[in-house]
Amino acid sequence: MQTVLITGANRSIGLETSKQLSQKGLFVYLGSRSLAKGEEVVKELAEKGFQNIKAIEIDVTNPDSISKAKNIIENEQGKLDILINNAGILGVNPQTAVETSVKDxxxxxxxxxxGVISVTQAFLDLLKKSDSPRISNITSGLGSLTLHSDPNWKYYHVKAAAYGSSKSALNAYTIVLAYELRELPFKVNVIDPGYTATDFNHHSGPGSVESAASFIIKHTVTDENAPTGQFYSNDIEDETGISPW
Known part of the structure; x- marks a missing residue:
């Protein structure tokens, strides 16, 4: 049975991804900053028939929390097959380049x-013990520099100096990570689940969490011939789903 860790998985897209992976027979560590909240969610899922899901406390901004989570998975599983770096925050609004503080x-x-770098580096040793390790970094279309430079893009006027820039940086880091792991059986990609109706955006997005989770899984649970170092977006309408950087 393959094992997956999903950060920020106690609600929204992360939670739905946990549910769908569980239904596919994977063992899911449902990452949550609060263990109590995570365990409450897992209890509710178990009552609905979901199996092979365990809450694990992990705060991606806390090195000790990351280390403890890594030790738990290592002791219980001995390896990790899939890491989905899903945890993320939007930050203050509005986010203008001229007024948003450096602190924010x-x-x-x-x-x-x-946080993604810290978690990824901490779990690399366990991922290397897998026959088919996968790292999926959850990004956003707002991280695409190409699209943001196109006045015809439908979200061209949606600018976020903190959030968008953080996702652009994440995309750049993922390219380097995929390159460095290219000789190993890793598949390392960034995945944009699309503009989805979640608590994150006050349910303003047109997409569903079911579609978002399914898209993440499609480009995460892949075979040995799948691409690595790609940017996939659920908002891209062609069959490849590949987004411009």
Whole structure:
């Protein structure tokens, strides 16, 4: 049975991804900053028939929390097959380049960028023990520099100096990570689940969490011939789903 860790998984897209992976027979560590909240969610899922899901406390901005989570998974599983770096924050609004404080921008980067790096580096040893390790970094279309430079893009006027920049940085980091792991059986990609109706955006997005989770899984649970170092977006309408960087 493959094992997956999903950060920020006690609600919204992360939660739905946990449910769908459980139904596919994977063992899911449902990451939550609060263990109590995570365990409450898992209890509710178990009552609905979901199996092989366990809450695990992990705060991606806290090195001790990450280390403890890593030790738990190592002791219980001995390896990790899939890491989905899903935890993220939006930050203050509005986010203008001329007025948003460095402190506010740094807070977003701590979770969306540095948090992903911390978790990824901590779990690399366990991932290397898998026959088919996968790392999926959850990004956003707002992280695409190409699209943001196109006045014809439907979200061209949606600018977020902290959030968008953090996702652009995440995309750049993922390219380097995929390159460095290219000789190993890793598949490392960034995945944009699309503009989805969640608590994150006050349910303003047109997409469903079911569609978002399914898209993440499609480009995460892949075979050995799948691409690595790609940017997939659920908002891209062609069959490849590949987004411009």
């Amino acid at each position: 921008i740094q807070e977003v980067f701590d979770t969306n960028f540095f």
